[in-house]
Amino acid sequence: DAGVIQSPRHEVTEMGQEVTLRCKPISGHDYLFWYRQTMMRGLELLIYFNNNVPIDDSGMPEDRFSAKMPNASFSTLKIQPSEPRDSAVYFCASRRTPSYGYTFGSGTRLTVV
Amino acid sequence: DQQVKQNSPSLSVQEGRISILNCDYTNSMFDYFLWYKKYPAEGPTFLISISSIKDKNEDGRFTVFLNKSAKHLSLHIVPSQPGDSAVYFCAATPYGGSQGNLIFGKGTKLSVKP
Numbered sequence: 001d002a003g004v005i006q007s008p009r010h011e012v013t014e015m016g017q018e019v020t021l022r023c024k025p026i027s028g029h030d031y032l033f034w035y036r037q038t039m040m041r042g043l044e045l046l047i048y049f050n051n052n053v054p055i056d057d058s059g060m061p062e063d064r065f066s067a068k069m070p071n072a073s074f075s076t077l078k079i080q081p082s083e084p085r086d087s088a089v090y091f092c093a094s095r096r097t098p099s100y101g102y103t104f105g106s107g108t109r110l111t112v113v
Numbered sequence: 114d115q116q117v118k119q120n121s122p123s124l125s126v127q128e129g130r131i132s133i134l135n136c137d138y139t140n141s142m143f144d145y146f147l148w149y150k151k152y153p154a155e156g157p158t159f160l161i162s163i164s165s166i167k168d169k170n171e172d173g174r175f176t177v178f179l180n181k182s183a184k185h186l187s188l189h190i191v192p193s194q195p196g197d198s199a200v201y202f203c204a205a206t207p208y209g210g211s212q213g214n215l216i217f218g219k220g221t222k223l224s225v226k227p
Binding site for chain 2: 043
């Protein structure tokens with residue numbers, strides 16, 4: 001099992017540019033989560049999907065953030081336009097009902113300059 | 114308002130001694146709790162969990178204690194090893210975890226000195 005795969009591992013972009021983060025969950029997992037980690041706020045949930053359907057996006061900070069899950073094996077998190085305060089590590093995680101625990105990807109470190 | 118709080122950002126312990134990491138929660142609907150461990154440049158990995166019907170769960174050197182009346186849980190690592198040095202996240206979920214998401218604390222960075 002390859003685990004949860006995120007790409008890219010690192011992204012440096014200029015303010016105002018569009019950024020797309022990608023995630024491939026573990027096959028057979030029916031939940032997918034996007035988290036953001038910062039020193040100030042720790043691990044905060046942005047959005048999660050169940051069977052490819054967005055369930056709760058209340059954690060998405062602004063309309064600049066959007067997420068999609070077109071199929072069970074792929075999800076994207078897009079930021080447009082990006083701002084320096086978006087700099088953080090973004091994690092994708094998946095799990096399979098009824099398991100409680102998540103499997104996290106290795107994260108994408110985003111730096112907006 | 115944080116529903117899961119880890120009030121100690123860091124903890125330093127000597128190798129061989131006990132490490133105790135603490136976590137408080139405010140939501141009485143939480144009934145399943147987990148600890149995750151995170152090394153630099155990696156994603157968090159599951160360590161140990163406990164259901165609200167128990168007050169203790171043990172797995173090797175790791176034991177989690179739950180005090181529901183105080184809304185407090187703790188992770189004990191005995192004996193601590195240098196490889197345990199990592200950031201530890203406490204997480205909680207309601208409804209037995211069968212739906213929804215985990216709520217994480219901000220993490221505690223544990224340093225185990227040889």
